[in-house]
Amino acid sequence: MTSLAYTVADSATMLRRNLKHQLRYPSLTLMLAGMPIVFLLLFVYIFGGQLGFRSHANALEWLAVAGMLALFAFALIWLSAALGLAAKSVETASNTPMFLTLLPFLSSAFVATATMPAGLRQFAEYEPFTPVTQTVRGLLTGGPIGTNAIAAIAWSAGIALASYLWAVRLYNRRRAATPS
Numbered sequence: 001m002t003s004l005a006y007t008v009a010d011s012a013t014m015l016r017r018n019l020k021h022q023l024r025y026p027s028l029t030l031m032l033a034g035m036p037i038v039f040l041l042l043f044v045y046i047f048g049g050q051l052g053f054r055s056h057a058n059a060l061e062w063l064a065v066a067g068m069l070a071l072f073a074f075a076l077i078w079l080s081a082a083l084g085l086a087a088k089s090v091e092t093a094s095n096t097p098m099f100l101t102l103l104p105f106l107s108s109a110f111v112a113t114a115t116m117p118a119g120l121r122q123f124a125e126y127e128p129f130t131p132v133t134q135t136v137r138g139l140l141t142g143g144p145i146g147t148n149a150i151a152a153i154a155w156s157a158g159i160a161l162a163s164y165l166w167a168v169r170l171y172n173r174r175r176a177a178t179p180s
Helices: 003-024 026-047 059-086 090-106 118-126 129-141 148-177
Strands: none
Touching (some): 003 026, 026 090, 059 090, 059 148, 090 118
16 A cells, blocks of 8 residues: 555544544534634624723732632632533533633623623623623723622632532532442
C-alpha cells in the first residue's frame, strides 16, 4: 500500500471510531454541534458592537473585585460538584454544568439589559451573573453599584449553601448505597 492508501485507511478507521463514540454519547454531539451556533447567535444578535473596557480602580476596589469573584466562583464550584454528583455518567457530569457558560452572555456582562428584547431583558435582570457583573463593573470603573453588591452576595451565598447541602446529601446517599 502507498502512504496515501494508509492515510485514507487510517482516516476511515478514526472516522468510524469517532462516529461510534458520538452514538454512545449524544449529549457530547449536541454540545459540539450546538455551541458554535449558540455563540454565533450571541455575538450577532446580543453583543452587536458594544464591547470595550477601561479600569479606574484603586487597590482596595481591586481587592473587593477579587473577593466578589472568589465568592461567586466558590458558589459555582459547589453547584458544579452537586451537578456532577447528580449525574448518572461521566459524560453527563462533564456536560451538565455547560449551561453555566451561557449565563454570562445572557446577563449585563456584554450589553446593557435595557437594549435586550423584553423576555431576555427580564431574565437577564434577575439572573445571578447580572448583579455580580454590575458590582465588578462598578468597582472597576468607579460607576454606581447600588444594591447590586447585596444581590450578588445574596446570590453567591444562596447558590453556595443550596449546592453544598445538595452535594453533601447526594454524596452521603451514594456512599450509603455503596457496599463496603
